Amino acid sequence: MEWMMAIGGCVSCGRVFAFNPNRVPSLRVRRDDQGVPYPAPDGVTEPVCEPCVHRLNALRQQNGLDPWPVWADAYAPVGSDDPRAEM
């Protein structure tokens, strides 16, 4: 059985975690001179870890916004039967 996961730092908290690169929630950001990310539509895509996406979704809902959708397999391996695994 073949599978794949990506490993990277969460754009929100910096924690290193494993994720499905095709499904993980992410934000487009740029970083300032101190390395602090800020939203930028033309920035690079960086992943958001599961605890942060749940925390941020709770804040969004408290502020009357729809939560970001989160795929059930966002933090699971990409299996060899998944055609998106062929990169």
Ligand SMILES: [Zn+2]
């Ligand atoms: Zn995080």
